[in-house]
Amino acid sequence: MVISGHPELEKSYANSFILNQLDQKLDNLNIRRLDELYPDYNIGVESEQQALLKADVIVLQFPLYWYSVPGLLKKWLDDVLTFNFAFGPEGNKLKGKHLILSITVGGPEDSYEPLGYNHFTIEQFVYPLQQTAYLAGMDYQKPIYTHGMVYIEGVYNKLEDVQAKAAEHSQRLIDAINYSLHSDEVKIKRFVEQWFNQFDLLPEDSSYFTKRLSSDLHLVMPEGEFTGHDGFRDWYATARSAIKPNGDHQVQQLTISAIEEGYQLDLRIKLVAETFADSHFKGQLLDLQVDETWQITLNEYGDITIHDYVVNL
Ligand SMILES: Cc1cc2nc3c(=O)[nH]c(=O)nc-3n(C[C@H](O)[C@H](O)[C@H](O)COP(=O)(O)O)c2cc1C
Numbered sequence: 093m094v095i096s097g098h099p100e101l102e103k104s105y106a107n108s109f110i111l112n113q114l115d116q117k118l119d120n121l122n123i124r125r126l127d128e129l130y131p132d133y134n135i136g137v138e139s140e141q142q143a144l145l146k147a148d149v150i151v152l153q154f155p156l157y158w159y160s161v162p163g164l165l166k167k168w169l170d171d172v173l174t175f176n177f178a179f180g181p182e183g184n185k186l187k188g189k190h191l192i193l194s195i196t197v198g199g200p201e202d203s204y205e206p207l208g209y210n211h212f213t214i215e216q217f218v219y220p221l222q223q224t225a226y227l228a229g230m231d232y233q234k235p236i237y238t239h240g241m242v243y244i245e246g247v248y249n250k251l252e253d254v255q256a257k258a259a260e261h262s263q264r265l266i267d268a269i270n271y272s273l274h275s276d277e278v279k280i281k282r283f284v285e286q287w288f289n290q291f292d293l294l295p296e297d298s299s300y301f302t303k304r305l306s307s308d309l310h311l312v313m314p315e316g317e318f319t320g321h322d323g324f325r326d327w328y329a330t331a332r333s334a335i336k337p338n339g340d341h342q343v344q345q346l347t348i349s350a351i352e353e354g355y356q357l358d359l360r361i362k363l364v365a366e367t368f369a370d371s372h373f374k375g376q377l378l379d380l381q382v383d384e385t386w387q388i389t390l391n392e393y394g395d396i397t398i399h400d401y402v403v404n405l
Contacts, residue, residue, distance in 0.1 A: 093122045093147035094194075097154035097165025101127050105251065106196040106241040106258045107155055113262035118269065122147065126164050133164060135171040141185070144172070148282075149190040149272040150230070151265070152221070155241070156197045159210075159217045169224065178228040187229035188285045190272040193218055194265050195235060196258070198242035231281070233272060236265045276390055280348055280355065283396045288341035288361070295337075298328045305398050312402040334373055339365025344381075354389035354399075380405065 094114060098107040111123055122143055130136070144150065154165050161169070176182040195214060203210040214237050225232040238261040243254040272278055283304075290300050302321045311318040311327060318327045345360035361382050367373035387400035 093143055093149070094124065094151040094153050095165070095168065096123060096125045096127070097152060097162050097168065098125075099127050099162050099164045101125055104155070105243045105254050106238075106261075107153060109255055109258040110153060110194065110196070110262045110265065113259065114266065117262075117266055126168055130164070130168075133167050135168050137171050137174070140168065140172045141174075141177055144189075145185060147189060149192065149269055150186075151192045151194050151269065153194045154196075156195050156214070156217070156237075159212075161221070173224070173228065184229060188281065189230050190233055190278070191221075191225045191230045192233045192265070192268050192272065193221060193235035193237070194261070195237040196241040196261070197237055197239045198248075199239060201239040204239065233268060236261065236268055276355070277348055279390065279394050280357065280388070280396065281346065284343055284346060284357070284359070288343060291341050292339055293337055294332055294335065294339075296332070298325055301328065304396060305401075309398065310400045314403065314405050334367055334371035335378065336366040336368060339363060339378070351387065354387060357384075357386040357388060359384040359386070 094111070096107065096111055098104050101108045101111070111125070114121060115123060124140070124143065126135075152161070152165065154161050157163075160166070173179070173186075177185050195218070197204070197214060199210055202208050204213050205211075214235065218235060222232050238257050240249060241254055241257060241261075242248045243251055245251075287301075287304070302324060305321060305324055307320055309318075309320055309324060311323055313327055315327065315330060318324060340363070342362040342364075343359060344362050345358070347358040349356045349358075361384060363378060363380055363382060365378045367375055367378055369375035383404045385400070385402045386398050388396050388398050390396050
């Protein structure tokens with residue numbers, strides 16, 4: 093999903109060029125031109141939030157205006173990133189989504205450094221957006237930006253130079269989007285998020301899990317060691333008899349390392365869940381941190397299989 097924050101694309105050279113390139117070269121792209129959708133700055137919060145929910149990767153495409161986002165995009169951020177959507181106790185709706193800033197900058201590169209007349213780097217000017225992403229649990233990516241993008245006939249730059257830079261910018265942005273969509277790292281992160289979302293629900297049917305476990309799974313839990321799908325089902329039945337559904341598994345740390353076959357994942361998980369009174373937890377609230385080590389493989393279709401699953405309290 094690309095949010096275009098330019099207030100008047102009809103008069104744009106750089107942003108309109110980049111948006112057209114994206115439109116031509118990427119499938120499954122939802123480009124939202126805020127200037128067309130909301131010429132009166134009256135943002136449709138519900139439709140924007142629905143569109144965000146469907147997106148894996150979110151791009152904010154904008155020209156740098158007074159070292160920040162244009163007012164239209166600021167209004168979009170203020171209106172759309174609401175309590176219990178982007179922040180607050182249930183405000184996890186953007187969690188795990190990738191955010192890419194794509195910025196056209198008028199001033200030259202050497203002005204955006206300590207001794208230049210703009211003093212600060214682009215990365216520094218966009219700190220508020222970076223922290224907004226962190227607060228919303230989004231995965232903030234390196235911003236894509238290009239300097240010297242202003243074109244005023246006879247005053248600043250040549251149109252063909254600005255367009256050539258916009259073409260190069262578009263390609264970098266397309267590469268970043270593709271990386272976000274298709275990298276092993278992203279697939280693994282998404283897999284881990286979904287895995288623990290299912291563990292929050294604790295469905296009676298364990299097939300969501302077994303489909304993602306190898307038939308010779310080696311599972312080491314505080315309760316003991318288990319092997320294969322039958323072993324997993326035994327452990328899962330015990331877990332379901334003790335822990336109530338709708339707990340909360342939070343992935344606090346995830347380190348992914350390549351190993352000979354596939355990847356090793358080192359995870360730190362915070363688990364908060366209610367327990368049944370007749371279980372060995374005696375109905376007390378579970379609130380604990382566990383370290384987990386998984387060994388997984390990823391096939392050519394992007395399917396992930398867990399082979400080794402070790403949990404330490
Ligand atoms: C209101 C306004 C504020 C701007 N502020 C900045 C700025 O702070 N720094 C900068 O380098 N360029 C600034 N510019 C230049 C724009 O960033 C540049 O014109 C734009 O990126 C070109 O993209 P476009 O052809 O799609 O409009 C500003 C332009 C306008 C109209």
